[in-house]
Amino acid sequence: xxxxxxxxxxxxxxxxxxxxxxxxxxxxxxxxxxxxxxxxxxxxxxxxxxxxxxxxxxxxxxxxxxxxxxxxxxxxxxxxxxxxxxxxxxxxxxxxxxxxxxxxxxxxxxxxxxxxxxxxxxxxxxxxxxxxxxxxxxxxxxxxxxxxxxxxxxxxxxxxxxxxxxxxxxxxxxxxxxxxxxxxxxxxxxxxxxxxxxxxxxxxxxxxxxxxxxxxxxxxxxxxxxxxxxxxxxxxxxxxxxxxxxxxxxxxxxxxxxxxxxxxxxxxxxxxxxxxxxxxxxxxxxxxxxxxxxxxxxxxxxxxxxxxxxxxxxxxxxxxxxxxxxxxxxxxxxxxxxxxxxxxxxxxxxxxxxxxxxxxxxxxxxxxxxxxxxxxxxxxxxxxxxxxxxxxxxxxxxxxxxxxxxxxxxxxxxxxxxxxxxxxxxxxxxxxxxxxxxxxxxxxxxxxxxxxxxxxxxxxxxxxxxxxxxxxxxxxxxx
Numbered sequence: 001x002x003x004x005x006x007x008x009x010x011x012x013x014x015x016x017x018x019x020x021x022x023x024x025x026x027x028x029x030x031x032x033x034x035x036x037x038x039x040x041x042x043x044x045x046x047x048x049x050x051x052x053x054x055x056x057x058x059x060x061x062x063x064x065x066x067x068x069x070x071x072x073x074x075x076x077x078x079x080x081x082x083x084x085x086x087x088x089x090x091x092x093x094x095x096x097x098x099x100x101x102x103x104x105x106x107x108x109x110x111x112x113x114x115x116x117x118x119x120x121x122x123x124x125x126x127x128x129x130x131x132x133x134x135x136x137x138x139x140x141x142x143x144x145x146x147x148x149x150x151x152x153x154x155x156x157x158x159x160x161x162x163x164x165x166x167x168x169x170x171x172x173x174x175x176x177x178x179x180x181x182x183x184x185x186x187x188x189x190x191x192x193x194x195x196x197x198x199x200x201x202x203x204x205x206x207x208x209x210x211x212x213x214x215x216x217x218x219x220x221x222x223x224x225x226x227x228x229x230x231x232x233x234x235x236x237x238x239x240x241x242x243x244x245x246x247x248x249x250x251x252x253x254x255x256x257x258x259x260x261x262x263x264x265x266x267x268x269x270x271x272x273x274x275x276x277x278x279x280x281x282x283x284x285x286x287x288x289x290x291x292x293x294x295x296x297x298x299x300x301x302x303x304x305x306x307x308x309x310x311x312x313x314x315x316x317x318x319x320x321x322x323x324x325x326x327x328x329x330x331x332x333x334x335x336x337x338x339x340x341x342x343x344x345x346x347x348x349x350x351x352x353x354x355x356x357x358x359x360x361x362x363x364x365x366x367x368x369x370x371x372x373x374x375x376x377x378x379x380x381x382x383x384x385x386x387x388x389x390x391x392x393x394x395x396x397x398x399x400x401x402x403x404x405x406x407x408x409x410x411x412x413x414x415x416x417x418x419x420x421x422x423x424x425x426x427x428x429x430x431x432x433x434x435x436x437x438x439x440x441x442x443x444x445x446x447x448x449x450x451x452x453x454x455x456x457x458x459x460x461x462x463x464x465x466x467x468x469x470x471x472x473x474x475x476x477x478x479x
Contacts, residue, residue: 027362031086032066034075067373072359077366078461079113079193086367087343092355093369093411096345097419099353106421109348109366114189118201119208120215121185142475144449147287148468151280151436152179158432159275163246164268167228174224177217178272185273188214221265229261246271271425279429281340282331283436285466288454289334289387290437291446296389300327301441308442321434329393331433332406335415336375337387343368343462345418368462371415380412406430446474 066073070089077085088096096104111117156178160169168174188210196204204211225247232243232251247264250256256264290297303326311320346368353361361367376384381391395404407426409416416423423429440446455467 028074028084028086028365030360031072031074033084034066034073034087067370079366083364083366086361086365088367088369090369090374090411091357092359093345093414093418095355096347096367097422099419101420102350103353104347104349104367106347108350108364109346112348112364112366113346114185115192115201115204116189118204119185119188119192119211120205120218121188142447142473144471145474146468146471148280148284149179151283152276154436155276155279155283155432156272158435159272161245162428163271164225165228165243165245165247167231168224171224174221177221178269178276181217181269182273182277184210184217185214218262218266218269221269222261225265225268226261229256229264274423275425275429278340279432281465282335282429283433284468285338285340286331286334286433286437287440287446287472288466289338290330291448291472292454293387293389294447296330297441297446300324300330303327304438304441316435316438318431321431324434324438325393325396326390327434327437328406328430329391329396330389331430332392332404332408333387333389335406336381336391338457338464338466339371339375339415340465341415341462342371342459342464344371344414344416345369345421347421369414374412374414406433443477444474445477446472449473 066087067089070091072086072088072092074084074086077083079085101107114121153175156175157169160175160178164174188208191210192201192204192208196208205215206212228247229251232248246268250264250267290300303324307320307323311317313320346366348366349361349363352363355361374380378384392404403410404413407416407430409418409422409426411418416426449471452470455470458465458467
């Protein structure tokens with residue numbers, strides 16, 4: 001197999017890059033820069049500004065002047081500080097989510113953000129996205145435990161069982177790669193962005209240790225996947241398709257040859273990047289909120305026990321999980337109150353775009369919408385600064401039982417995105433989170449160590465995550 005290498009820069013390319021750097025402000029002159037104050041300090045396009053986006057004490061200028069008044073603004077882009085990112089008000093959400101991939105693309109956004117084409121990373125696959133959307137949704141003393149990696153490893157095995165089949169989900173080397181690959185990719189992307197100028201990045205696949213390691217991992221994944229591929233090839237003779245997993249679904253969508261195994265394994269890695277750590281963080285965040293509210297934990301445990309007692313199956317069924325409405329409402333309120341990520345509906349436009357109201361966005365501009373502002377808008381969610389565990393249960397009962405569940409997306413609920421690139425695996429993720437929490441609540445008692453409560457959320461650039469470095473106390477449940 002050969003390394004995929006970007007084209008070496010010509011003088012024309014270098015001139016174009018330099019011209020683009022100096023041209024950004026002129027192209028966006030009608031879009032104001034973020035400017036706010038905190039005490040006597042001033043913030044504009046500095047990295048210090050990100051923490052203000054989700055702060056309950058955020059400067060009123062950010063909300064009043066921009067989001068509440070429907071004005072887009074630009075601010076420092078953590079992926080590329082020389083090219084500002086545009087934060088759009090929600091009036092553009094409907095047009096954005098309905099735009100064609102050729103106009104506003106999440107794949108293009110990802111390639112820009114993580115330098116995928118330079119670091120030997122697997123590129124996003126539209127077929128993998130289609131497959132997930134279409135097929136997947138069909139008595140001890142107290143012990144201190146940091147649960148994040150427990151969740152990540154459990155989700156990696158569960159996800160691998162569905163996506164890669166029983167052979168690979170039982171292979172510790174495979175599941176370890178699925179858990180660690182995202183962190184390796186992110187670290188490599190950050191190193192390359194910090195060390196190499198844009199016109200030198202074409203050399204990265206050849207000379208950067210992290211990029212070479214990513215290629216080595218991809219090659220090893222293809223080797224691990226080869227036996228499963230051969231088994232499925234043999235099973236497809238005579239139109240027999242006995243395997244119900246994403247390897248088979250991908251093979252049904254696209255003809256792979258033995259030399260194309262890396263494409264097949266890249267789709268697996270792409271799906272793992274999109275699923276494992278986001279679901280693990282959401283599970284941990286929900287658990288932290290449960291530990292802060294033991295009275296809610298008791299009511300949810302009663303619901304779980306009742307549904308298990310009434311179930312006709314010895315195992316959890318999808319119908320059983322759908323009946324966990326109190327748990328589902330709590331999960332969605334936790335997601336609203338402590339979202340994983342400060343922004344959502346992240347896109348980039350391969351070519352210049354003009355919105356219906358005349359707003360012009362230059363080509364290759366990264367855009368997004370603020371999660372916090374919508375999640376804490378009193379016009380959308382009354383008393384938004386209060387954690388209301390039954391908020392979404394009441395909304396379902398009053399409006400529509402099929403709406404406002406954890407995986408539901410609308411223009412008022414965009415934590416899973418919107419439009420064609422809303423998370424295709426969100427229903428599967430919801431069931432994974434429910435299953436893990438059910439097993440924990442049924443089998444174990446949990447609490448915070450004395451004097452502790454939910455630790456502060458960790459913020460970095462546009463990301464926000466529960467802090468995984470804190471212990472909880474856990475022991476087997478006593479009858």
